Amino acid sequence: MAYKRQIDRLPIIPADAKEHNVTCHYCIVGCGYKAYTWPLHKQGGTNPDENKFGVDLSEQQYQDTEAWYAPSMYNVVRQDGKDVHLVVKPDVDCVVNSGLGSIRGARMAENRPSKVTGTQQQRLSDPLVWRNGVWQPTSWEDAMDLVTRVTARVVTEGSEDDLVVSMFDHGGSAGGYENTWGTGKLYFESMKIKNCRIHNRPAYNSEVHSTRDMGIGELNYAYEDYTLTDTIFMVGANSMETQTNLYLNHMVPGLQNGARMVVVDPRRTLTVHSSEQYAGPDNILHLAIKEGTDMALFNAILTQIVDQGWMDSDFIGNSTFQGGEAVAEDSAHPAGLGSLDYAMQTCRTSLEEAAEICGVPAADIQKAAEWIAMPHDDGSRRKCVTCYEKGIIWGNDNYRTIGALVNIAMATGNVGREGGGVCRLGGHQEGYYRPSDAHVGRPAEYIDQFLIRGLGGVHHIWACDHYKTTLNAAEFKRVHKRRADMVKDAIDAAAGGTRDQLIDAIVAAINAGGLFVVDVDIIHSQIGQNAHVILPACELNEMNLTSMNGERRLRLSEKYMDPYGNSKPDCLIAAEMARSMEHVLREMGHDAYADQFKGYDWQTEEDAFMDGFNVGNPEVTYDRLRAMGNDGVQEPVVGYENGVLVGTKRLYADGTFDRHGRDDKKALFCAAGWRGWQAAGKAREQATHRFWINNVRANIFWQNQFLDQKNEFVQDRFPYPFVEMNPDDMVDMDLKPGDLIEIINDNGVTQGMAYPTPSSKRDQVAMVFGSPAGSQGNVVNPGVNELVLPDYKHCWGDIRKVSNATRETAGITFKSKEVML
């Protein structure tokens, strides 16, 4: 039976409630919300003058009303040390979402920690240290001293290469410009850490190297381009689920305005189904290609465009490189780059070749090329906006595949123009501002393998949970735990000794192959089980935080509540760590090294913002951003006039390209040569297992469920990770809906719940990624591309039943997720 909150009435927001700008914590779209807070002993009333909306709340409010909020949008939280009412609801005036809430963002209030209502009591409130065989709470001073004394010993007795850092690089949530600057300054300025990785991949690298090398930054359009275009070309993305209000508030109006849509995805996604409802099936072309064959498809489309003369010759002549090869293929460039003619020597692919490789009819590929590029009857060029995400970013041959897609947008002049753009859709919001990472090198170190090989002595982890979100996770977990346990055992054995004796014992264990683990996070995560020191961070709205969305829209999301317990913003934790390093190093006699850790005298997150982002963007301050509200300003900010920050609607509007840093400002085409499975081990794995295990997202979960794992509404719906299966495959294997299954291959094992899905192809399943109850990464092999980009999407395994449905899984609905109108 479905979970019900049994709430029959909510407190009314009084007319004088405090109002705060909020950008959703979660996906890249960054919907605008408003937070309202007011004292616990006060309440609004139903009369228009008694409530924030100025309407009579004793009457029913109708569809799309501003004057209603769901129970999930309400909570009681701490503000300036006092309990207050909180409502966080979608902002009807924000251009991003126009009042639409998502199933993720509209639960922000409910997912706040509250000692009054009992929500999110999993949040960390105090530092924890491994002591006496368990994690024990302690003071910041004590915990940080242990962190920096061990770290300082290891980097001075060895080198900074012995310090391994996993750190988020995203915006929103607990990311943002303040926090990436804090960690960036610590590890890239005070230190030069090169053994580092990002939250979702095993190295410190771009997910989209090729588009940048071609001169085109990956977020170059405005969301309004979806409403101005003739064709939406979506690849490896499922925006109805994962960029929900970009889809509903921008793509759907485009479709309803006559735009067609081409979707490239092996799976029939809900985006395909919903788009058919909105635009009519005749206006949606779904190319359900064989997994991993996108590049061949793109090359065939490009070939059609060139051979039919549908290119934008002016754009190509004026804005793209003309002299053959500009950049040769080498260890840092998995494909050569240059002129269109140069690229075509490699890319040329016939419709028939592509149809054979991709498993879709040649006529459909031809149709896609027509929808993307064939000029209108009056000769005017066709506008096409191209969007892509993890299907190819975490797919086969990342560099060349993304390059091949960007080639199409360049050949048709669909960059920097209304109704155009070639953009990744994004996962988190962005919020990256750090000193140069050039010292990391390219290709960057494959950090997971570095740790697995027994290298590194200290591991600092900032809001990453590799247990749930890395590849080859089964092996990674085994080794990480074994090495961390060596240090735990040493700490246990040193009980009763002095601090110096403890440090000596830890360093001795490290020298014997152990790993000292420091985990900074908002919850006690799965990888946190290996930590020796756990430092509690706070989230967005427990601090002020700036981030930008998928159209580079920069907003200040305002603090409206206190950090939980003694938790702190990541930037201030980094500053405290730096100050402690300076102190410890000076005490150790390393004065010159200690001096490198000066400059962290930050009292607030705004100090970190001014130390970092503001230095590079002097027009941008908190006060000015606050005044820009939930619409914010689109980066780059180019001025401040008449009290308003002046932004940039779309990049490259002048036809010059600079993301590659070339002086000629000409964009480069990519010589994207098809070579089948690029990453090691994929072809063999495909040949030896029955099922392709597609790795997918669902709208209800945010990322690895770090908060949702304690949200009853979410866990009631999907108590185990779903594995969508064709019903005939289930019959074959005597599986019933909700049965627990294991997925097995040479890399490891994971578990999930069989979810019958008629639109699934035979022998292909779609498993939701990042679940705490079954990590898909366990069965993904360690194969990466030349630049250490993982291919999470391509994984094959066998399936066997573990047990009949549990009481929880038997009680949920298994009906099709496709709407039936």
Next chain:
Amino acid sequence: MKCNRLVDAGRRQFLRGGMMATAGAVATTVMTPEQAKARALARVEMPTNRLANIADLVVNEPLDITYPDEESLGVLLKLGEAVEGGVGPDGDIVAFSVLCPHKGWMMTYSPEDKSLNCPGHHSRFDCENGGQQIWGHATNNLPQFLLSVDDKGDIYANGVDELIYGRLSNVL
């Protein structure tokens, strides 16, 4: 089979203006909302309203109802198979709000798989499983009206298990 699909603009007008014409025809109020809200209790006191008689119901054909007042549109269903929370001799009678808890659009019933579906943003809810959101944007499952049946086969609504869209108190 596809259920009746309404044009968005038309539906909006329908919901803002003329909905009373189709709603509430079969409801007989035992306790008025005014009587219910006059008392200050910890929980909202819900009225007990007669919705229909079992004899009025046809298996898998939705009957329009309102509860707890004529502004709150719902649907009464005899599903044909017993479900948890179902009432009547066959344990298969249930009732739900038809206002989507996402943005308040009026949903349509799909007899094909016994679900309620939102034409606005494609959320959908399972009438055989307590109104659980099968997929969608709402942050709660669909409000279900609690039912009882008397000796004469009259079906009454007595309560609701979630906040109904468009009202901050289930009884206005």
